[in-house]
Each structure stands twice: as structure tokens, then as C-alpha cells.
Amino acid sequence: MFLQILGLAGCKINLNNQGDPRSSGFFQAGLMNEFLTPHCRNWANNFGTGRYLTMLNDLATLPNGDIIATGITNEPLTSGNDLIKETKTPFTGVAGIDSNIFIVRISSRTGAAAWIDYLGKPQSSDSARPTIKVSTSGEIVIGGVAVPSGLTNSISLMSGNPYSFLLAKYSQDGTRQWLTYLDSTDITWPFAFDVDTKNYIHLFLGLNGGNNHSPLTEFPSPTNAHSGETINPDILYALLSSNGEPISQQYIQGLGAEEAVSAVRSGDFVYLGGTAQNLLSTPNVTTHPFPGNKKNFLAKVKVNSNGQQEIQWVSYSGSVSSVESRVRKILDVKGNILSLGLASDSFGTPAEPSQTSGNRNLTYESFDAQGNSLWHSYFGHANADVIDGAVATIMYPTNSESIYSTTISQPGGERFLVSSSIEANQPSGMYPLATLKINANTGKFQRIFYEHNRPYPVLYYKNQVIQTCLGAIAVAYQEIPIFGNETRGYFSIKTIKTSDLP
Numbered sequence: 466m467f468l469q470i471l472g473l474a475g476c477k478i479n480l481n482n483q484g485d486p487r488s489s490g491f492f493q494a495g496l497m498n499e500f501l502t503p504h505c506r507n508w509a510n511n512f513g514t515g516r517y518l519t520m521l522n523d524l525a526t527l528p529n530g531d532i533i534a535t536g537i538t539n540e541p542l543t544s545g546n547d548l549i550k551e552t553k554t555p556f557t558g559v560a561g562i563d564s565n566i567f568i569v570r571i572s573s574r575t576g577a578a579a580w581i582d583y584l585g586k587p588q589s590s591d592s593a594r595p596t597i598k599v600s601t602s603g604e605i606v607i608g609g610v611a612v613p614s615g616l617t618n619s620i621s622l623m624s625g626n627p628y629s630f631l632l633a634k635y636s637q638d639g640t641r642q643w644l645t646y647l648d649s650t651d652i653t654w655p656f657a658f659d660v661d662t663k664n665y666i667h668l669f670l671g672l673n674g675g676n677n678h679s680p681l682t683e684f685p686s687p688t689n690a691h692s693g694e695t696i697n698p699d700i701l702y703a704l705l706s707s708n709g710e711p712i713s714q715q716y717i718q719g720l721g722a723e724e725a726v727s728a729v730r731s732g733d734f735v736y737l738g739g740t741a742q743n744l745l746s747t748p749n750v751t752t753h754p755f756p757g758n759k760k761n762f763l764a765k766v767k768v769n770s771n772g773q774q775e776i777q778w779v780s781y782s783g784s785v786s787s788v789e790s791r792v793r794k795i796l797d798v799k800g801n802i803l804s805l806g807l808a809s810d811s812f813g814t815p816a817e818p819s820q821t822s823g824n825r826n827l828t829y830e831s832f833d834a835q836g837n838s839l840w841h842s843y844f845g846h847a848n849a850d851v852i853d854g855a856v857a858t859i860m861y862p863t864n865s866e867s868i869y870s871t872t873i874s875q876p877g878g879e880r881f882l883v884s885s886s887i888e889a890n891q892p893s894g895m896y897p898l899a900t901l902k903i904n905a906n907t908g909k910f911q912r913i914f915y916e917h918n919r920p921y922p923v924l925y926y927k928n929q930v931i932q933t934c935l936g937a938i939a940v941a942y943q944e945i946p947i948f949g950n951e952t953r954g955y956f957s958i959k960t961i962k963t964s965d966l967p
Contacts, residue, residue, distance in 0.1 A: 505530045505937035505960060510576035512569070513955030514543055517561045521928050521941055521956035522594040527637055528603045530573035530934035532958070534941075535595045535607055537564045537587050544571075544578035553582035553639050557614065566595050566631070568607050570639060573933045576958065580639035586614040588628055591854075592655035595631075598730075600660040600707075604642070605635040608658050608668070611646065620645035620709050621683050628652045630670060630681075634709060643709040647683055650676045653698055657728035659735050664707035665768050667735045669717070669725030673698045678718075684711040688773075692718040692746075700725045700739065702766070704774045713773055717764070719745040721757065731797040731834070734777070737764040738795035738804055741781075749778035751836070754812070759789040761806055763832055780836030784812035790828065796868075798861045798905055801839065803868060804830045805859045807851065808843070816908030817842035820882040825850035827857055827872060829903060840908035844901060847882045849875050860930040862938065862963050867911060868903040869966055871927040873918070881913060889914040889967055895921045902967050914967035924948040928956060936963050 513519030517539035525533045540560040541548055549569065556565050566584040571577070587594060588610040595609030611631040613623060623629040623646035630652060633644040653671040660666050672678040674695035680687045681703055691699050699718040705711055717723065721742025728737050740759040744750060747764070754760050760783040769775040783790045788810040796803045808828045811818065820826055826845030832838055845851050857872040874881065878892045881899060892899070892915040902912035919925040929941040938961050945954040 505573045505934040506575075507960050507962070508576035509957065509959035510545055510571070511955055511957045512542055512544060512578070513538060514540065515944070515946065515953055515955040516540065518951060518953055519955050520594070520951070521943055523596040524929040524931050524939065524941055525597045525599045525605070526931055526933050527570075527599060530937070531579070532571040532573060532931070532933060532939055533568065533597050533599065533605055534571060534958075535566070535568045535597045536956070537589060537594060538567050539564050542567055542569060542578075542581055549578040549581045551580040551639065553580060553641065554584070554616070556583050557585060564589060566609055566611070568595075568597065568605070568635070570637070571958065573937070573960070576960070582635070582639060582641060584611070584631060584633060584644070585616055586612050588612055588654070590654060596658070598659050600664055601662050602664065603637055605637070606632065606658070606660055606666060607635070608632045608656070610652065610654055610656070616644060618644065621648075622646060624648040624682070626650045630656070630668070632666070632668070632705070632709060634707075645683070645709045647681045647703070649679045649681050649701075651679045655724055655726050657725045657737060657739070659728040659730045661730055661735050661768065662733050663768060665712075666705040666707070667728065667766060667774065668703040668705065669728060669737055669739070670701045670703060671698045671724060672701050678716065680714055681711070684714040688713060688715045691716045692720060694720065697722040697742070699723055702774060704768065715774065717745055717747060717776070719743045722759070726792045727795045729795050729797050729802065731800060731802065734765050734767050736795060736802050737766065738762070738792040739764075740791055745779050747776045747779050751780045753781050754783045754785050755787060758787050759791070761790050761792045761804065763795070763802060763804065763836055765834070765836065778836050780832065782812075782830055782838055782841070783808070784810045786810050793857060794859060796859050796861060798831065798868060800834060802832045803859060803861070804828075804832070805857060805870065806830075811843065813838070813841065815842055816840045817844065817910050820845035820847060824848075825853070827851055827870070829859070829868070829870070829908060831905075831908060842903065842908040842910070844870070844881060844883075844910070846875060846879050849879060856926055856928055856943075858927060858930045860932065860938070861905065862932050862966075863935060865963070866905055868905045869930065870901045870903065871930055872899055873897070873926045874899055874915070883910050883913055887912050891915065894918060896924070898927060900967050912967040919944070922946075922948045932963075933960060937961070938963055938966065
């Protein structure tokens, strides 16, 4: 491209005298550097004023390295000190009182916001907040639980009984291709979705039993029956076309409660991570470790030759005990699936043992494409639980042999119980931030690094960590000025080099 520009300008490339601002070599070298420099650069930027609450919930990366962020805000979002100029749909309601779902594109070169769109009022529970996925063709899909006050220009209008599930698809320039509301009188959360390589949208939605697990009204009738219970939630698995058109829906159910927590695309398949109290009524399901108690499961699904969703298998993990476990997130790591969760017990032969029996630990488990467990590890304290509700992240840099996970430590600055040989430093102050480096092939811990938190009562933590482009990582921080009082706050994002990770 830069050669074409120079050619159009009638310039012969001459890189002599690059240090002289008056020379053609200075101009040409600068132009070449602009086009040849890797797209992602180091920068930092704040989003939200902090006068009201702006809460980041999810990040994703576009093919060119730019970032898509989503969450909820109680005010029109600011980028740095300025309002975002290109607003597709304005903020609705009164700042400081009303919340809006937002989706914003952020430049990987400068950190500035390119455009923003608001999508009406959310259901503000943590696990109901919006998430985003980017398809293999670079289109953006956002989904979350919404309450009445929905937008009118949608495929299907919101019925709001009392909640609807919102789905919308965007082009990279912020053009909203479509928006739809999916309705059931039994919608609950958490939820999960992703977009496969054929651009089908796989949606896994929680339905409580209050109205017999009422299916989504926009879809044809479910292809199977629900569990029949009225006291526990089932998972509804819905399939939509790339145009947002409903195709089919079916239940993933069993006796007891089931939750869909996280989904990820890997190859031509979509994987679902969740929890279930009992054996799920699906093909090729492994034995539940302890029926009647919530244990983690991983499911593999695809669209078959008839254009219908099809469950390939379901695999459980966990101990033969009454201690429950919880999935937080799943991630594609070189074709294997990594699960991040919480557990208070141990099973099998972990690569890193459970720190203290009975204490709540972060858990990491790697599965192959057939659902076989490759390794699992535990990360916790010697004499205390991992903080309940503390945000933990996982991230895998392309071409790396390591996984990175971040979380927050105890208020007294307690260290995590790992070998002293891998500690880069010691924690200090209240609620120190921890970054853990894990061998992606074995699950063995390689390094732990601590950072100071902000002075109490400020709560400051790493909310999301993603790779933006080869060699660059975006780290998002959430700041709450008063611990335990989520009425004010903002988020910030900064980029670092992959080589700057521990």
C-alpha cells in the first residue's frame, strides 16, 4: 500500500538523510514505518467518568487486533475525558439512574473508541450481563438478558415476561445488521453462546421450572421434552441462522439443576461448559461423579447435515463426594479445551494438588477433543478460601506453551500456596493482584507474580485479559471506589507486550 502511495506521488524511494525533517527520506521512512509497524501498540485509556457505574463484562478481538468491549453503564460512556463521537443509538434514560447495555469498538493502535451503540436496559445480575463473540468472518454478536424498554427496530419485539434474551449482530464499522428478542416466561441465567464456522449461533439458555420450562416463543416447538420438574432449571439449546432467524430448540436436561456457563468455538464444533446435579439425558454421556450434587460438565455440539443441532458427547469431571464444583469459563487452547472453575475438593492425580482440603480453590482442567481429561490443577491458599465472587481470568497467547490466569488475593495479602521457586516476588498490601503462568501441556505452575492493589477501600482488579494481535496483550481493569458499594466505577484498558508477562 505505501509503495502505491509513493508511486502515485511520483516518488522514488530514497531512504538517505532519514534524520533530516526537510528530506524526502525523512518523509518516506516515516510513511513506511507507519504501514510496516505492527498494528498493535502500547497504550492505556479509561472508559467512564467514575461518577456513576460503568462495568465491563466482556472483551473480544477483531481480526485486525481492534477490541470490542461490552458491559453496562449508568451514563453515556466516555473514552478518556471525552464522549464517544460516533454513537449509533443514543443512551436512553437518565444518567445515574438508568442502566444501558453498551458495545464499543476500541482501536488497537491508540486505545481510542471508534464507535459505540447502546441496547437498552439490562438485567444487571452478574451472570445476566452481556457477552460478545466474533465470528470467523469478523462479524460481532452480542447477547444478554434484557428487561422491558427494548429497542423497537428488531426482528422480534420484546415481550418482557419479565425478561427477554437480546441478540444482535454487527459489522465491524458498527452497523447493526439485526437485533432480536427471544422470549420465555422462564428465562434465567447464566447463559452461554458462540458462533460456529458456518455462522450458526448456538445459544444455551437457562429456563427455571416455574412455568414448566416454557420454551422460546419465537422458535418451533422443542424437539424433545424437558425434565418434568418444576423446582429446578433446565438448559434450552437454541439454534439461530446468521440472519438471526430461529431454526430449532431442544432441552439439555436431567433431574436436578443444570447451568450453561461458557461456550467456545473450536474447529467446526462448539463446546459448552456448565454444571449439572445429575446425569444429562444426552447421547454419549459419561458417569456423573456424585448424583444429586453439582459437578462440572463439558459438552461438544455441532450442526448436522440436516441443519439441526446435535450433541456429540457430554463428559463430567470432579470427585466422588458431595462437595460441589463450579465452572467459570472455558477456552480453546491449541484444539484442547481449558476449563476454569472453583472446587473445594480434589480428585484423581492433579498436576498441582489441592492446596488445603475443604478450602475453595481455583481449578484448571484441560480436555482433548473427545472429552478426555488431560490434566487438572488447583490454585489456592494454605488457610483460606479463594475470595467468593473474585474475578479470575484465563488467557492463551498464540504460539505460546503457557496459559496465564489472573485473580485477587486475600485482604491481608496472603500468598497463594505454590513452590517458592516459582515466586517472582511476595504479595504486600491489601488484596494484591496475582498473575499465574501455567504450562499448557502439563498443568504445572511455572511462575507467579504479585502486584499492589489500590489503597483500601478502592477495589481494583483485572477484569479481562485477551490477546489483541501477535505479541500484544490487552489487560482490562475494573475500579470500584468503595469496596462493596457498586454504585460508582469505571474500567480501564492498557496493552502490554507478550514478553512483559511473567
